[in-house]
Amino acid sequence: MKSKKIKGLYAVTADEANTEHLLSNAKAALSAGINVLQYRNKTASKQLAAEQAEALLLLCREYNVPLIINDDVELALKIDADGVHLGASDGNLRDARKKLGEDKIIGASCYNRLEIAQFAAQNGVDYVAFGACFVSGTKPNAPKADLKLFTQAKQVLDLPIVAIGGITLENAPSVIQAGADAIAVIGALWNVSDGSAGDAQAIQKTTQQFTQLFGQPI
Numbered sequence: 001m002k003s004k005k006i007k008g009l010y011a012v013t014a015d016e017a018n019t020e021h022l023l024s025n026a027k028a029a030l031s032a033g034i035n036v037l038q039y040r041n042k043t044a045s046k047q048l049a050a051e052q053a054e055a056l057l058l059l060c061r062e063y064n065v066p067l068i069i070n071d072d073v074e075l076a077l078k079i080d081a082d083g084v085h086l087g088a089s090d091g092n093l094r095d096a097r098k099k100l101g102e103d104k105i106i107g108a109s110c111y112n113r114l115e116i117a118q119f120a121a122q123n124g125v126d127y128v129a130f131g132a133c134f135v136s137g138t139k140p141n142a143p144k145a146d147l148k149l150f151t152q153a154k155q156v157l158d159l160p161i162v163a164i165g166g167i168t169l170e171n172a173p174s175v176i177q178a179g180a181d182a183i184a185v186i187g188a189l190w191n192v193s194d195g196s197a198g199d200a201q202a203i204q205k206t207t208q209q210f211t212q213l214f215g216q217p218i
């Protein structure tokens with residue numbers, strides 16, 4: 001069942017113009033145990049986005065990890081990615097389902113609003129995301145979502161619930177405790193470096209630390 005794949009550490013890529021760097025970072029996270037990867041690059045041209053998404057898809061296939069495309073149903077269709085993530089201004093959920101078919105994963109941003117999640121669930125999404133849980137360096141103006149929302153959502157929704165926004169190794173336990181099935185992370189995963197060993201090793205170590213919070217083996 002495809003929605004069962006949405007759990008644990010859900011890595012979301014940072015805006016990265018250097019494809020080699022993007023791929024080596026992604027490989028580090030994949031090799032250390034992320035469960036889902038979302039390609040999100042708000043600064044790429046259409047051509048760069050297509051190239052980067054295609055290269056990430058090949059890498060994800062090696063690790064049997066689904067690749068979700070942010071915002072762009074057409075790109076997901078073009079490269080046969082595993083799904084899309086859509087926010088309030090990214091198009092209609094039913095239209096996306098019609099285009100992508102039943103086998104693809106569709107996720108919806110629900111911000112801090114349970115009723116958006118209920119609407120998304122009625123419109124056939126495979127997971128819902130709430131945020132921002134904490135102040136996010138990536139998206140400083142994102143509206144805040146109270147962690148109580150996860151507990152409430154869990155009681156009324158029968159879908160995986162993803163938490164996003166400012167999640168770090170320190171605050172992730174409170175989000176998981178509140179009921180999130182997955183945590184979506186950008187800054188605290190990719191903006192790490194241990195100085196000597198390089199980015200890839202630091203990303204691997206951070207991935208393992210996040211994954212252990214869910215009680216999964218490393």
Ligand SMILES: Cc1ncc(COP(=O)(O)OP(=O)(O)O)c(N)n1
Nearest residue numbers: 070085086087088109129162164184
């Ligand atoms: C897992 C996940 N949750 C939320 C978002 C945010 O989507 P959106 O509100 O459309 O904002 P942008 O990411 O497009 O800036 C997400 N991408 N992934």
Ligand SMILES: Cc1nc(C(=O)O)sc1CCOP(=O)(O)O
Nearest residue numbers: 131132136138142165166186187
């Ligand atoms: C893309 C995104 N969406 C958010 C929301 O609240 O919907 S917060 C966010 C940024 C997440 O990045 P970081 O882990 O660096 O805070």
Ligand SMILES: [Mg+2]
Nearest residue numbers: 071086087090
């Ligand atoms: Mg969006």
